Amino acid sequence: MTNDRKCRWGILGSAGIAQKNWQAMAHAENAELVAVASRDQAKAREFIERCAAQVPLAQAPDAVGGYDELLARDDVDAIYLPLPTGLRTEWALKVAQAGKHLLCEKPCGTSLEEVERMVEACERAGVQFMDGVMFMHSDRLAKVREVMEDERTIGDLRRIATQFSFWAPEDFLTQNIRMHSDLEPHGCLGDLGWYAIRFILWAMKYQEPKAVTGRLLNASGRSDSPHPVPTEFSGELLFDGVSASFYCSFLTEHQQFAHLSGSKGNLRIDDFVLPYFGNRLGFVSSNARFDCEVCDFRMERREAHHQVDEYASSHSTAQETKLFRTFSGLVLKGETDPHWPQITLLTQRLMMACMESAQKQGKEITID
Structure with missing residues:
Protein backbone atom coordinates (compact mmCIF):
# COMPACT_ATOMS: atom_id res chain seq x y z
CA MET A 1 0.00 0.00 0.00
CA THR A 2 1.46 3.35 -1.04
CA ASN A 3 1.42 6.43 1.15
CA ASP A 4 0.22 9.39 -0.89
CA ARG A 5 0.32 11.94 1.93
CA LYS A 6 2.12 15.13 1.05
CA CYS A 7 3.59 18.02 2.97
CA ARG A 8 1.55 21.07 2.04
CA TRP A 22 8.60 25.92 -7.23
CA GLN A 23 10.10 23.31 -9.54
CA ALA A 24 11.84 21.50 -6.68
CA MET A 25 8.51 21.07 -4.88
CA ALA A 26 6.93 19.84 -8.12
CA HIS A 27 9.61 17.14 -8.43
CA ALA A 28 9.41 16.03 -4.78
CA GLU A 29 6.74 13.35 -4.64
CA ASN A 30 5.97 14.05 -0.97
CA ALA A 31 5.51 17.82 -1.39
CA GLU A 32 2.66 19.95 -2.68
CA LEU A 33 2.60 23.72 -3.13
CA VAL A 34 -0.81 25.04 -2.14
CA ALA A 35 -0.33 28.82 -1.81
CA VAL A 36 2.02 31.68 -2.66
CA ALA A 37 1.79 34.93 -0.70
CA SER A 38 2.95 38.42 -1.56
CA ARG A 39 2.02 41.72 0.03
CA ASP A 40 0.18 42.39 -3.24
CA GLN A 41 -2.07 39.56 -4.43
CA ALA A 42 -1.47 40.60 -8.05
CA LYS A 43 2.27 39.97 -7.59
CA ALA A 44 1.55 36.54 -6.14
CA ARG A 45 -0.67 35.80 -9.11
CA GLU A 46 2.02 36.95 -11.55
CA PHE A 47 4.56 34.72 -9.81
CA VAL A 64 -2.60 35.13 -1.37
CA GLY A 65 -2.50 38.87 -0.74
CA GLY A 66 -0.76 39.18 2.61
CA ALA A 78 5.34 24.25 6.02
CA ILE A 79 6.56 27.64 4.89
CA TYR A 80 9.43 28.41 2.56
CA LEU A 81 10.70 31.88 3.55
CA PRO A 82 12.82 33.67 0.91
CA LEU A 83 12.31 37.24 2.16
CA PRO A 84 15.40 39.49 2.41
CA THR A 85 17.51 38.82 5.50
CA GLY A 86 16.67 42.17 7.06
CA LEU A 87 12.94 41.33 6.98
CA ARG A 88 13.20 37.65 7.79
CA THR A 89 13.22 37.49 11.59
CA GLU A 90 9.76 39.01 12.10
CA TRP A 91 8.16 36.54 9.73
CA ALA A 92 10.22 33.55 10.83
CA LEU A 93 8.91 34.08 14.36
CA LYS A 94 5.35 34.42 13.07
CA VAL A 95 5.74 31.19 11.06
CA ALA A 96 6.73 29.32 14.23
CA GLN A 97 3.97 30.95 16.27
CA ALA A 98 1.47 29.80 13.64
CA GLY A 99 2.68 26.22 14.12
CA LYS A 100 4.18 25.95 10.63
CA HIS A 101 7.47 24.23 9.85
CA LEU A 102 10.12 26.65 8.54
CA LEU A 103 12.52 26.34 5.62
CA CYS A 104 14.51 29.56 5.83
CA GLU A 105 16.72 31.08 3.16
CA LYS A 106 20.25 31.99 4.10
CA VAL A 115 18.76 33.22 14.47
CA GLU A 116 18.77 32.00 18.06
CA ARG A 117 15.32 33.55 18.48
CA MET A 118 14.08 31.78 15.34
CA VAL A 119 15.40 28.40 16.41
CA GLU A 120 14.05 28.78 19.95
CA ALA A 121 10.61 29.75 18.58
CA CYS A 122 10.58 26.66 16.36
CA GLU A 123 11.63 24.44 19.26
CA ARG A 124 8.84 25.81 21.46
CA ALA A 125 6.31 25.24 18.68
CA GLY A 126 7.60 21.73 17.95
CA VAL A 127 8.25 22.55 14.28
CA GLN A 128 11.24 21.84 12.06
CA PHE A 129 13.78 24.56 11.24
CA MET A 130 16.17 24.18 8.33
CA ASP A 131 18.12 26.58 6.14
CA GLY A 132 18.05 26.45 2.36
CA VAL A 133 21.58 25.23 1.56
CA MET A 134 20.86 22.83 -1.28
CA PHE A 135 24.23 21.15 -1.67
CA MET A 136 23.85 19.62 1.80
CA HIS A 137 21.27 17.25 0.28
CA SER A 138 23.29 16.11 -2.73
CA ASP A 139 24.43 12.49 -2.94
CA ARG A 140 27.84 13.81 -3.96
CA LEU A 141 28.71 14.74 -0.37
CA ILE A 154 43.88 12.36 1.18
CA GLY A 155 45.42 10.89 4.31
CA ASP A 156 45.38 13.27 7.25
CA LEU A 157 43.44 16.41 6.32
CA ARG A 158 45.53 19.56 6.69
CA ARG A 159 44.04 22.31 4.55
CA ILE A 160 40.68 23.39 3.10
CA ALA A 161 40.35 26.18 0.53
CA THR A 162 37.07 27.42 -0.92
CA GLN A 163 35.85 30.17 -3.22
CA PHE A 164 32.39 31.24 -4.35
CA SER A 165 32.18 34.31 -6.53
CA PHE A 166 30.54 35.92 -9.52
CA TRP A 167 31.11 39.15 -11.41
CA ALA A 168 28.10 41.39 -10.78
CA PRO A 169 27.03 43.75 -13.58
CA GLU A 170 26.48 47.42 -12.89
CA ASP A 171 22.70 47.11 -12.48
CA PHE A 172 23.28 44.53 -9.73
CA LEU A 173 25.69 46.79 -7.87
CA THR A 174 23.32 49.76 -8.09
CA GLN A 175 19.88 48.13 -7.77
CA ASN A 176 19.95 44.65 -6.24
CA ILE A 177 18.70 44.09 -2.68
CA ARG A 178 22.04 42.45 -1.84
CA MET A 179 23.58 45.90 -2.15
CA HIS A 180 21.35 47.48 0.54
CA SER A 181 22.56 47.32 4.15
CA ASP A 182 19.06 47.28 5.66
CA PHE A 199 31.25 23.39 3.38
CA ILE A 200 34.26 23.86 5.66
CA LEU A 201 32.14 22.89 8.66
CA TRP A 202 30.80 19.85 6.83
CA ALA A 203 34.33 18.73 5.93
CA MET A 204 35.32 19.12 9.59
CA LYS A 205 32.22 17.24 10.81
CA TYR A 206 30.96 20.47 12.43
CA GLN A 207 33.90 20.79 14.77
CA GLU A 208 34.20 24.37 16.02
CA PRO A 209 37.37 26.21 14.99
CA LYS A 210 39.63 27.63 17.67
CA ALA A 211 39.65 31.05 16.02
CA VAL A 212 38.69 32.91 12.84
CA THR A 213 39.87 35.96 10.95
CA GLY A 214 38.18 38.04 8.29
CA ARG A 215 39.24 40.70 5.80
CA LEU A 216 36.91 43.14 4.07
CA LEU A 217 38.58 43.59 0.69
CA ASN A 218 35.94 45.78 -0.98
CA ALA A 219 32.59 47.29 -0.07
CA SER A 220 29.97 49.48 -1.74
CA GLY A 221 26.22 49.98 -1.74
CA ARG A 222 23.20 51.24 -3.60
CA SER A 223 22.65 54.97 -3.54
CA ASP A 224 19.84 54.47 -1.00
CA SER A 225 21.81 52.09 1.22
CA PRO A 226 22.61 53.57 4.66
CA HIS A 227 25.96 51.77 4.71
CA PRO A 228 28.20 49.93 2.23
CA VAL A 229 28.04 46.13 2.19
CA PRO A 230 30.85 43.65 1.56
CA THR A 231 31.46 43.00 -2.13
CA GLU A 232 34.74 41.10 -1.65
CA PHE A 233 35.71 39.24 1.51
CA SER A 234 38.21 36.62 2.65
CA GLY A 235 38.33 34.62 5.82
CA GLU A 236 40.31 32.00 7.68
CA LEU A 237 39.06 29.34 10.10
CA LEU A 238 41.70 27.75 12.34
CA PHE A 239 41.10 24.26 13.74
CA ASP A 240 43.37 21.90 15.64
CA GLY A 241 45.70 20.60 12.94
CA VAL A 242 43.67 21.99 10.03
CA SER A 243 43.39 25.47 8.55
CA ALA A 244 40.65 26.59 6.17
CA SER A 245 40.24 29.65 3.96
CA PHE A 246 37.37 31.10 1.97
CA TYR A 247 37.00 33.92 -0.54
CA CYS A 248 33.69 35.34 -1.70
CA SER A 249 33.07 38.18 -4.09
CA PHE A 250 30.65 40.04 -6.34
CA LEU A 251 33.68 41.31 -8.28
CA THR A 252 35.31 38.08 -9.51
CA GLU A 253 33.68 35.99 -12.23
CA HIS A 254 32.09 32.59 -11.59
CA GLN A 255 34.12 30.22 -9.44
CA GLN A 256 32.82 27.81 -6.80
CA PHE A 257 35.57 25.44 -5.84
CA ALA A 258 36.39 23.48 -2.72
CA HIS A 259 39.85 21.97 -2.31
CA LEU A 260 40.82 19.51 0.43
CA SER A 261 44.52 18.79 0.97
CA GLY A 262 46.16 16.16 3.14
CA SER A 263 49.25 14.16 3.89
CA LYS A 264 48.75 11.80 0.93
CA GLY A 265 46.89 13.79 -1.70
CA ASN A 266 44.10 16.20 -2.43
CA LEU A 267 40.53 16.42 -3.68
CA ARG A 268 38.82 19.22 -5.57
CA ILE A 269 35.22 20.03 -6.42
CA ASP A 270 34.84 22.67 -9.12
CA ASP A 271 31.11 23.30 -8.59
CA PHE A 272 30.29 22.60 -4.96
CA VAL A 273 27.33 25.01 -4.72
CA LEU A 274 25.63 25.05 -8.14
CA PRO A 275 26.56 21.88 -10.04
CA TYR A 276 27.54 22.27 -13.67
CA PHE A 277 24.82 21.24 -16.12
CA GLY A 278 24.54 17.51 -16.70
CA ASN A 279 23.26 14.25 -15.25
CA ARG A 280 26.31 13.39 -13.16
CA LEU A 281 28.05 15.28 -10.39
CA GLY A 282 31.73 14.72 -9.89
CA PHE A 283 34.99 15.66 -8.28
CA VAL A 284 38.65 14.84 -8.81
CA SER A 285 41.23 13.38 -6.45
CA SER A 286 44.95 13.65 -7.04
CA ASN A 287 47.90 11.71 -5.71
CA ALA A 288 50.65 13.34 -7.72
CA ARG A 289 54.05 11.72 -7.66
CA PHE A 290 57.43 13.39 -8.08
CA ASP A 291 60.35 11.38 -9.49
CA CYS A 292 63.92 12.48 -9.94
CA GLU A 293 66.51 10.48 -11.86
CA VAL A 294 69.69 12.50 -12.05
CA CYS A 295 68.82 15.21 -14.64
CA ASP A 296 65.28 14.01 -15.23
CA PHE A 297 62.77 15.72 -12.89
CA ARG A 298 59.24 14.45 -13.44
CA MET A 299 55.88 15.25 -11.81
CA GLU A 300 53.11 12.75 -12.57
CA ARG A 301 49.51 13.91 -12.26
CA ARG A 302 47.83 10.64 -11.11
CA GLU A 303 44.23 11.84 -10.91
CA ALA A 304 41.04 9.86 -10.36
CA HIS A 305 37.57 11.05 -11.33
CA HIS A 306 34.62 10.26 -9.06
CA GLN A 307 30.94 10.66 -9.98
CA VAL A 308 27.42 10.08 -8.73
CA ASP A 309 24.31 9.77 -10.89
CA GLU A 310 22.47 12.99 -10.10
CA TYR A 311 21.13 15.77 -12.28
CA ALA A 312 22.52 19.24 -11.68
CA SER A 313 19.08 20.85 -11.49
CA SER A 314 15.47 20.70 -12.67
CA HIS A 315 15.05 16.98 -11.97
CA SER A 316 13.71 14.60 -9.35
CA THR A 317 17.30 13.65 -8.44
CA ALA A 318 18.60 17.23 -8.16
CA GLN A 319 19.84 18.54 -4.83
CA GLU A 320 17.10 21.16 -4.48
CA THR A 321 14.45 18.46 -4.91
CA LYS A 322 16.17 16.35 -2.27
CA LEU A 323 16.10 19.31 0.11
CA PHE A 324 12.31 19.53 -0.15
CA ARG A 325 11.96 15.74 -0.08
CA THR A 326 13.99 15.52 3.13
CA PRO A 338 17.89 19.10 15.75
CA HIS A 339 20.91 18.66 13.49
CA TRP A 340 19.63 21.21 11.00
CA PRO A 341 19.10 24.19 13.32
CA GLN A 342 22.36 23.37 15.11
CA ILE A 343 24.45 23.70 11.95
CA THR A 344 22.59 26.87 10.97
CA LEU A 345 23.48 28.43 14.32
CA LEU A 346 27.13 27.40 13.99
CA THR A 347 27.36 28.77 10.44
CA GLN A 348 25.79 32.08 11.50
CA ARG A 349 28.06 32.29 14.53
CA LEU A 350 31.23 31.87 12.48
CA MET A 351 30.05 34.25 9.77
CA MET A 352 29.42 36.93 12.39
CA ALA A 353 32.83 36.27 13.97
CA CYS A 354 34.51 36.72 10.58
CA MET A 355 32.66 40.01 10.14
CA GLU A 356 33.73 41.10 13.62
CA SER A 357 37.34 40.32 12.74
CA ALA A 358 37.09 42.35 9.53
CA GLN A 359 35.67 45.31 11.46
CA LYS A 360 38.73 45.04 13.74
CA GLN A 361 41.21 45.08 10.81
CA GLY A 362 41.60 41.30 10.71
CA LYS A 363 42.09 40.68 14.41
CA GLU A 364 41.89 37.00 15.33
CA ILE A 365 38.58 36.21 17.04
CA THR A 366 38.61 33.31 19.50
CA ILE A 367 35.66 30.94 19.30
CA ASP A 368 34.68 29.97 22.85
Missing part, protein backbone atom coordinates in the same frame (compact mmCIF):
# COMPACT_ATOMS: atom_id res chain seq x y z
CA TRP A 9 3.74 24.09 1.32
CA GLY A 10 3.28 27.82 1.23
CA ILE A 11 5.79 30.30 -0.16
CA LEU A 12 5.99 33.53 1.83
CA GLY A 13 7.39 36.10 -0.58
CA SER A 14 7.94 35.95 -4.33
CA ALA A 15 11.73 36.28 -4.52
CA GLY A 16 13.55 34.99 -7.59
CA ILE A 17 15.03 31.94 -5.83
CA ALA A 18 11.48 30.80 -5.04
CA GLN A 19 11.00 30.12 -8.76
CA LYS A 20 13.66 27.41 -8.62
CA ASN A 21 12.02 25.93 -5.56
CA ILE A 48 2.25 31.71 -10.10
CA GLU A 49 1.48 32.36 -13.75
CA ARG A 50 5.15 32.80 -14.62
CA CYS A 51 6.22 29.57 -12.91
CA ALA A 52 3.22 27.54 -14.09
CA ALA A 53 3.93 28.49 -17.70
CA GLN A 54 7.21 26.57 -17.47
CA VAL A 55 6.43 23.97 -14.78
CA PRO A 56 2.66 23.42 -14.58
CA LEU A 57 1.26 21.81 -11.44
CA ALA A 58 -1.69 19.42 -11.28
CA GLN A 59 -3.50 22.05 -9.24
CA ALA A 60 -2.47 25.69 -9.30
CA PRO A 61 -1.65 27.14 -5.87
CA ASP A 62 -3.70 29.99 -4.48
CA ALA A 63 -2.44 33.56 -4.82
CA TYR A 67 1.62 37.08 4.67
CA ASP A 68 -0.64 36.83 7.72
CA GLU A 69 -3.38 35.37 5.56
CA LEU A 70 -1.03 32.62 4.40
CA LEU A 71 -0.04 31.77 7.99
CA ALA A 72 -3.69 31.60 9.05
CA ARG A 73 -4.48 28.83 6.56
CA ASP A 74 -5.06 25.38 7.99
CA ASP A 75 -4.12 23.65 4.72
CA VAL A 76 -0.44 24.71 4.96
CA ASP A 77 2.05 22.56 6.91
CA PRO A 107 21.85 33.88 5.69
CA CYS A 108 19.06 33.32 8.16
CA GLY A 109 19.42 36.54 10.16
CA THR A 110 21.37 39.75 10.45
CA SER A 111 22.83 38.60 13.78
CA LEU A 112 23.37 35.42 15.76
CA GLU A 113 20.78 36.61 18.28
CA GLU A 114 18.11 36.79 15.58
CA ALA A 142 28.46 11.13 0.76
CA LYS A 143 30.86 10.14 -2.04
CA VAL A 144 33.27 12.91 -1.06
CA ARG A 145 33.20 11.71 2.54
CA GLU A 146 33.88 8.15 1.39
CA VAL A 147 36.99 9.24 -0.49
CA MET A 148 38.12 11.52 2.36
CA GLU A 149 38.04 8.61 4.76
CA ASP A 150 39.51 5.83 2.61
CA GLU A 151 42.93 6.42 4.29
CA ARG A 152 44.83 6.47 0.99
CA THR A 153 43.53 9.37 -1.13
CA LEU A 183 18.06 44.27 3.54
CA GLU A 184 21.30 42.28 3.17
CA PRO A 185 23.88 43.85 5.51
CA HIS A 186 26.50 41.13 4.99
CA GLY A 187 26.59 41.45 1.20
CA CYS A 188 28.73 38.81 -0.48
CA LEU A 189 29.67 37.28 2.89
CA GLY A 190 26.05 36.39 3.60
CA ASP A 191 25.12 35.56 0.02
CA LEU A 192 28.19 33.52 -0.94
CA GLY A 193 30.45 33.14 2.08
CA TRP A 194 27.71 31.28 3.97
CA TYR A 195 28.12 28.36 1.54
CA ALA A 196 31.89 28.32 1.89
CA ILE A 197 31.74 28.35 5.68
CA ARG A 198 29.13 25.59 5.63
CA PHE A 327 12.16 18.39 4.81
CA SER A 328 8.73 17.10 3.75
CA GLY A 329 9.65 13.64 5.02
CA LEU A 330 10.39 15.01 8.49
CA VAL A 331 7.07 16.87 8.55
CA LEU A 332 5.10 13.81 7.47
CA LYS A 333 6.79 11.63 10.09
CA GLY A 334 5.93 14.13 12.80
CA GLU A 335 9.61 14.36 13.71
CA THR A 336 12.03 17.23 14.12
CA ASP A 337 15.76 16.80 13.52
